[in-house]
Every structure is written in structure tokens, then in C-alpha cells.
Amino acid sequence: LPLFARIVDAVTQYDDFFREKENAAGKLGRHQYQKVTSCFQMLANGCSADSLDAELQMSSTLVLKTLKRFIQAVIHLFGPRYLRAPTCRDVELLLQEGERRGFPDILGSIDCMHWE
Secondary structure (H helix, E strand, O other): OOHHHHHHHHHHHHOHHHOOOEOOOOOEOOOHHHHHHHHHHHHHHOOOOOOHHHHHOOOHHHHHHHHHHHHHHHHHHHHHHHOOOOOHHHHHHHHHHHHHOOOOOOOOOOOOOOOO
């Protein structure tokens, strides 16, 4: 599966909120791909919840609720592996890569952040 599909599957299995369900009128709600796409749009592009109404046909209230639950799911599911400070070995590898590219002794040069 592509990475996006794996993320959607993991988040949907973690939180049933992301599943496409029927409402009280028997009409299907938003598909999990729409919900996760709205989160990626906001996080990657910095767009507002209102701006996604026309594109994804989701209210800003639903977009914000979806984003909050998506972030909670991502932290729970992927945090231990991907959302952490680098280990000593990671730092060593990053410094070696930086030196190989002509930037010796520089860590975090892409986003200008410095680990404490």
C-alpha cells in the first residue's frame, strides 16, 4: 500500500471516527480519505478549515474536529517511533551525512531547529 493509504488505514483502525458511516437520515458521511486529506491539507499547506469547505465539502467544524483526532491518533500510533529526539547514533549519522554534503558539524540545518 502507498504511505498515504497505510496512514489512513492505521488512523481508521485506531479511531472509529474516521470510518465512513451513515447518519440518522441514512446518508453516508465523509469518507476516511476525505477526512485524512483535510488534515494533510491543513498541516502541509497551512490553509484554514474554511478553505476546505468547497474543495472537500466538509464544514470547518468537522475539519477542525477531524484534525484534532488525527493528530491524537498520529501521536499515539507513530509517536514512539517517529516523533522523538534523535539518539546518539542518529546524531552521529546526521553529522556524517552533513559532512559528506559539505556542511560539517551542522545538525538541524534544514529547519533551523536545535535539539537540546
